[in-house]
Amino acid sequence: MSSPPFLPYGRQTIEDDDVAAVAAALRADFLTTGPTVEAFETAFKAKVGAEHAIAVANGTATLHLAMMALGVGANEGKGGDVCIAPSVTFLATANCARYVGAEVVFADVDPDSGLMTPDTLAEALKRAEGRRVRAVLPVHLRGDVCDLPALRDLAASAGATLVEDAPHALGSVGTFDGAAHPVGDGAYSSFASFSFHPVKTLATGEGGMLTTNDAALAARARSLRGHGMQRPAGAEPWWYEMPELGFNYRIPDVLCALGISQLAKLDRFVARRRTLTALYADKLAALAPTVRLAESPAWSDPALHLLTVLIDFEALGTTRLAVVEALKARGVGSQVHYIPVHRQPYYQSRYGALDLPGADAWYARCLTLPLYPTMADGDVDRVVEALAKSLSL
Missing domain, CATH: 3.40.640.10 (Type I PLP-dependent aspartate aminotransferase-like (Major domain))
Known part of the structure; x- marks a missing residue:
């Protein structure tokens, strides 16, 4: 098979x-x-x-x-x-x-x-x-x-x-x-x-x-x-x-x-992204509180381009790299959005060290999971199951 x-x-x-x-x-x-x-x-x-x-x-x-x-x-x-x-x-x-x-x-x-x-x-x-x-x-x-x-x-x-x-x-x-x-x-x-x-x-x-x-x-x-x-x-x-x-x-x-x-297809693409996001929200609820969707403000009705979760890697006794590699082995891609720009060598050399705790806290926990219109509903189940296994949850 x-x-x-x-x-x-x-x-x-x-x-x-x-x-x-x-x-x-x-x-x-x-x-x-x-x-x-x-x-x-x-x-x-x-x-x-x-x-x-x-x-x-x-x-x-x-x-x-x-x-x-x-x-x-x-x-x-x-x-x-x-x-x-x-x-x-x-x-x-x-x-x-x-x-x-x-x-x-x-x-x-x-x-x-x-x-x-x-x-x-x-x-x-x-x-x-x-x-x-x-x-x-x-x-x-x-x-x-x-x-x-x-x-x-x-x-x-x-x-x-x-x-x-x-x-x-x-x-x-x-x-x-x-x-x-x-x-x-x-x-x-x-x-x-x-x-x-x-x-x-x-x-x-x-x-x-x-x-x-x-x-x-x-x-x-x-x-x-x-x-x-x-x-x-x-x-x-x-x-x-x-x-x-x-x-x-x-x-x-x-x-x-x-x-x-x-x-001409934008409305269809947006609707599908919103449907997939709702499926993710339902399936990820079982992994809370150590895994949760990034928060949306009350005024925002997003057509998400990125499906980002926040993971307490430290509490789970693992690292983001280990999870990324485990997901990849299970056929699931992921990405990090983003490394805080103030940490980039060019900007550190220009402006010196800068303490932005919110940006650092976001970066420490963020991981982007698959989201695109041609995904099937069952693909969401597959991603969340792979994430749970990769986190030993």
Whole structure:
């Protein structure tokens, strides 16, 4: 009898109509900078409720463009700009500030949700006192929505704006001020940033999207996406000008064709992720309190990209590495999201040691288990059973 297939922690869902969409794009007149890019942007902004969407090469590029469009930078004559990012995130959240010459102040997170909170942002702002804070970058970790109104108000009190780092949260909804707000609708931030890496909810291979409700910011991001080039009205058809330095962060039409096809399935993908998450919650209850799902805030209705559990490895007399290896031997993949960025050698050498107990407590216990739409209900049973055996529970 053959073994069941290996279950990775995440994977793309590519179907026949996705393949057909890509094939059609390959036969079209434009492989890049063509009409399919704008069509993807139009469909995406309608889906999340934003006024503008700018498609780019990858998720990191979205954050870099956001910093440039907002004018964040070294600004030496003004004392230098500062951005605040949570320590529990992927490297790009902090790196985007450094790309433009700004410094990073790391915020702690809630140890049970991994999210930046009003309290942890307030503490980070205190450490940034006397410096020019320009942007705060809350991360909707796993797909759970941060407390956007409170974070926006705190940022505004320091003269800063919010840039939502939302690659995990496409399809997630936060209920604020008596209304449901899809992540990316721009109600509380200058920009929201998305990634379409294969393990994300929507996959284009590589790719990303910025959304905003500010027409001027959208126009600047579009210009910076294409080397900073602009074509003045009334000029010769070949004429272009570059008033400022930009980058080649364009995304090909062929990837946008896949994005349009995937976007049409987003509601189905989200529904399946929510069903699987509910099954996990039911099955994992038997392993409590030493194993439990990461917490979701009351206002958050997430479409989880990551199914993260918190495990008291010390109380169980084991290590995370031993559990990861035992799961792998049973055909179950796992991952860790994330190593706190303030612990990275680059940032430690730049800013010195930093005590963020929430981030360290999150990292000590977190483990991400398989979650993707093509999983069967029985796969959840298989994962939880493998985890229980790996933990000797």
